[in-house]
Amino acid sequence: MSDELIWRIAGGSGDGIDSTSQNFAKALMRSGLDVFTHRHYPSRIRGGHTYVEIRAADREVQSRGDGYNFLLSLGDSFARNPQEEAYYGNEEIKPLSENLDELREGGIIVYDEGLISEEDVEEVNLHERAEENDWHVFPVDLRGLAKEHGREVMRNTAGVGVTAALLDMDLEHIEDLMSDAMGGDILEANLEILHEAYEMTREEHDFEHDLRAPEGSHETEQALLSGSNAIAYGAIDAGCRFIAGYPMTPWTDVFTILSQNFPDMGGVSEQVEDEIAAAALAVGASHAGVKAMSGSSGGGFALMSEPLGLAEMTETPLVLIEAMRAGPSTGMPTKPEQADLEHVLYTSQGDSQRVVFAPGNIEEAYEQTRLAFEIAWDYQIPAIIIYDQKLSGENTNVDVEFFDRDPQPDLGSTLTEEELREAAHDNSGKFKRFNHEDAENGVAPRSIPGQKGGRYLATGNEHSPVGHISEDPDNRVAQMERRLEKLESIRAELDEERDSTQTYYGPDDADYGIITWGSSQGAVAEAIERLNAQGHSVKGISVSDMMPFAEKEVTEFLESVDEAMVVEMNATAQFRGLIQKELGRFGDKMTSLLKFNGNPFEPAEIVEGYEVNLADEDRQPTAQVRIEPAAGD
Amino acid sequence: MSAFNAIGEEREIDRDEYTPGVEPQPTWCPGCGDFGVLKSLKQALPEAGKTPEEVLTVTGIGCSGKLNSYLDTYGFHTIHGRSLPVARAAKLANPELEVIAAGGDGDGYGIGGNHFIHTARENHDITYIVFNNEIFGLTKGQTSPTSPKGHKSKTQPSGSAKTPLRPLSTSLNAGASYIARTAAVNPNQAKEIIKEAIEHDGFAHVDFLTQCPTWNKDARQYVPYVDVQESDDYDFDVNDRAEAAEMMRETEDVLNEGTVLTGRYYVEDDRPSYSQEKHAVGEMPDQPLAERYFDDDAEWERSYDLLERHT
Known part of the structure; x- marks a missing residue:
């Protein structure tokens, strides 16, 4: 039995997938679980295949999982040419057929038989594949049910009702969320549909599946x-x-x-x-x-x-x-x-x-x-x-x-009129806004238009302390150096006075490192957890400071490991390039794991990348993930 | 209490206050029309009761962009074509500032044309002066959006095949609420028009003919000029959009035939400015936003108070 639910709701753009999934995720959160959602959608207003995946567990979840275990397929009600075999084929069934590859063994499928015909289902060999993969398939006339008690668009609610029944979930949180979002006849109809779908599912089906909604609790209120x-x-x-x-x-x-x-x-x-x-x-x-x-x-x-x-x-x-x-x-x-x-x-x-x-x-x-x-x-x-x-x-x-934090509206190094009176001015009374002589950390305090005693010229040209256009070489060097000193000062402040903006994973003494940045962080974190659980010794760093670069922390990390793999979603290893540019070394220590097919990394792909890289095998981890060897390899 | 005490200050204003005491001296060529714009501003601003530090002059790039180097107000010399978006945001941030934007014909009607149309459409309460010399000056004499058809230059060696842009008509169609044309050779009219533009509550567009004695030698120096308000040959109502449109079209047509018509072309006094419109729909604060950052007692909203929708 899985300790996590990964529920995918699939349909056409415009089918209300977003709002339905948002509410269902909230219901799972309110029930005490940690949740993480992933949205997949096309660049179209209506129609086209879209899904949202909700991962929920009684532990921290920070990434998509590998595949998923529950599919609610609404079918695409905005499909083009539903009667014809158009260029795109039968689009109505795509929210079902296109999601099958990633469904885990033993997973559950609920689909709207009011929209997807038995004939179509035969065509994509659903039953055969269900048998092979031990999937539990529940055709339900969601559309009919919604029509009977309300309106056709409420079939999402029917789908949620069926989901809750199959997962043995309490309806309380779902009902509360519906009451928050709507009222009157619409609320009433939706509640009726929810209950009807729930009851009907429990009465009409034998449950042979193991999957249930995990149980959990939070100590503090969650958003x-x-x-x-x-x-x-x-x-x-x-x-x-x-x-x-x-x-x-x-x-x-x-x-x-x-x-x-x-x-x-x-x-x-x-x-x-x-x-x-x-x-x-x-x-x-x-x-x-x-x-x-x-x-x-x-x-x-x-x-x-x-x-x-x-x-x-x-x-x-x-x-x-x-x-x-x-x-x-x-x-x-x-x-x-x-x-x-x-x-x-x-x-x-x-x-x-x-x-x-x-x-x-x-x-x-x-x-x-x-x-x-x-x-x-x-x-x-x-x-x-x-x-x-x-x-x-x-x-x-x-x-x-x-x-629950204090707001910080402060304008930083901006002067008040009172302070301006004490500041340096030139002979004609212009404020020395870009004064490089008294600048601290490269910063020359500024005035704001409308302030008495603060006038100056701001210009995109190189300029003198009061802002006059200047091509004097001494002034140029002084101004450039002052402006660049700000970056050094910012780096020093980040290193010495603030909590690190980099995030670390895994045991300190690991000899293999995974480096990543931005949103690939969650999948990397989970991959590192799994690798260590499997007996490997791997640690990770997720870098946030791109400029000024986190030079000290990345150097220490790379010095502490024998080998490293840089994980990022692009084709030319841009972040690895930045590390090499900034640090001037480690090129022979860093392999890259790259993905650029339009979908984010799943943890298993990173685990696989690590294994392939470590085994020094001459193959790619998966069909759409690339290894870029370290310099000299 | 205001954090900006230069604004609304009541006192005698000497026009010399607008001249920087020490360098820089203007680098414009002798006989350049740009001097005319500078002079008319130095006269108009004190007459309109504006002190140097309540004025923000925002310029683009080109000879015209140097304006605020020689006009001692708060200044922002921006990038080519972008004076208007910078200027209108400064006005939204602090509506009490007197904001003047300026640039050349290439800057405003060419590279910045999109901003010109939209700023006019929105009717921001700023003054926009376009130094129109029908040529690119600082880059040494290339054909500009207002150069006459057939104009020869190094980049159009066989003569321009393009009809010039119609600055006044474009401005009217886009939605400007004060539109005038003046010329550097007519300083009294220029000063009056600039003053009216400053005092107008809305987008005031002044197409300012500034002769270029260096790169547009063949062009006339915009003399003799005719003031359409003073001449008996022209009779139209500046408050009437259709009549204004017709007068503008004629003005633009005859310029390249040698007749220089100037004056006020369109004035719409009762149209609300953009910040008034925005305030009316509830999207503009009552007090200048910039003041709030200097107010120690200001209350700042927090995201913590928005979380209910997420729980």
Whole structure:
């Protein structure tokens, strides 16, 4: 009997998969389990195969599992040409047929026989395969049931009722969540459908399967939220009250959350004509004294290159976020990848003078967003949060108390009018905004337009202390060195005064290391746990500080192991390249495990990669995962 | 108490306050029309009662971008074509600031054209001065979006095959609520128009003809000019969109035939500015957002109070 439930609900885009799964995940969380969700969807508004997977167990879950054990297949009610054998084949059955490969032995299948015909089921050899794999198949007329008591769209509720019956779950939490979300006739009809489906399943079917919902309990209240929520909430608590953006998947989530919350918080959200404008607006608002942010995904972020460089040169505090999706170009808009690292580190002309954090989980997303704002305003530098479609959309439970923190709206190294009176000015009364003589840690305090005694010129040209355009070589060197000193100071602060933003796994004395970054963290953590349980000696580090790079911690980690494997979702081993560039060595110690097929790593793929790599076998771990040997191998 | 005491200060303002006491001296060529813009601003700002430190001048790139090097206000010399998004965000962050954006014809009608259209559409309460010399000056004389058809340059050696952009008509169609054209050779009108633009509550667009004596030698110096309000040959209502459209079209047509028409073309006084519209739908705070960061007693909302929806 499995100690975990991995429930997959599959249907067409527009079938309500998201909201149904969100509520079911919450119900599992309320029952005392830890949950983790994974969303798979196409770049279409309606139709097309989509699923959400919920993993639930009475222990911490931080990743997808390997495969899954319960399929609720609604069928695709928005399928194109359902009567014809169109180019795409019969789409109605895809939410059933396309999910079978990953279903574990002994798993459960519930499908809507109101939409998927017996004939179709025969065609995909379901019964034969069920026998081979010991699957338990339950055809239920979810559509009919929903129609009978309410409306056809309520078939999701019927599916949840059947699920609860088969897993022997209490309906209490599901009912509560329904009551929170709806009322009146709609609530009544849904409750009726839920109960009817539940009772009917228990009466009409013999249960031969072992799978039951795990039982658990939480000591403290939990909240279910996504990486996008965490980033947005980190921004709110950092005192950010201005966001400008242009829609693009998957960054739109953060933009939407803040746009919906800001009006009640006295904040301003601007949807503008393009991403150049979006980033330029954030620069303008920050210049005028407001904590501001913008963001996008790869293609939109490319348009932000110039405003980003302007913020670097004018030392305008700014937070940008970059939600990666598979590239190049439009790539695969709804699929995750970690291939924009070099783009984010180096885009825009001139030497990069920015901070880049890559959170690996939901708590880190919150913490590092707050940190990004703090550093950006203390050091007058752009700070970027790089994450991806996976972290953006996955939900997990977090202690509610984790968020019980003081807000931090402080403007950092910004002067008040009183302080400006004491500050250095030139002969004509202009404030020496870019004064390199008294700068501390490279930071020259700033004034805000409208303040008395603070006027200066900000310019993207190289400039003198009061901001006049200057090409004087001595001034150039002094200003460049001052700006770059900020990065060294930030590194020192991160190393000496703050808790590490890197996360470690496994035993300290292990001689094999796995290195990862960003959202691959959860799968790596679980793989390391399994490998150690199997008797291997493996430890891991998940790195967040991309710039200024976590030089000391990564050096210590690599020195402590004989060999290392760098796990990342891209094809050219960008993070391994960054380590080599930053540290100038270890190239012969690091093998890469790469995946770029549009789906995140599963823990088993990392275990397999480790085994193949260790055995020095001349093969690839799976059909779609690649090993890139260490330098010299 | 405000954290920005330069704003709304009531006192005598000397136009010399707008001239930097020491360097830099303007690097514009002798006879350049850009001097005319600088001079008209130095006259108009004190007349409008604005002190240097309550004004933010945001410029793009090009000869025109140097404006705020020589005008002693708060300044932001941004990147090519992007003065408007920076300027309008500064205005949203602190609506009490007097925000003036400026750039050239390549900057505003070419690379920044998208921002121009959208800023006009939204009717942000800022003044936008376009130094229109019908040429790229700082990069040494290439054809610009307003260069006449047939204009020869190093990059269009056989003469431009393109019809020039219509700045006034574009502005009207996009939604600007104050539209005027003036010329550097007409300083009195320029000062008055700039002053009106500053005082207008909404997006005020001034197409400012600035002759380029170095790279556009063949072009006229925009003399003689005609003020459409003062000439008996023209009679139209600046508050009437259709009449304004017709007058603009004629103005744009005759410019390349040698007739320089200037004046106010469209004035819409009762249209709410963008921040007023935004405030009306509940998405703009009552007090300037920038003030809140300096207010020690301000209450800051926390994400902790939003968690109910997630439990």
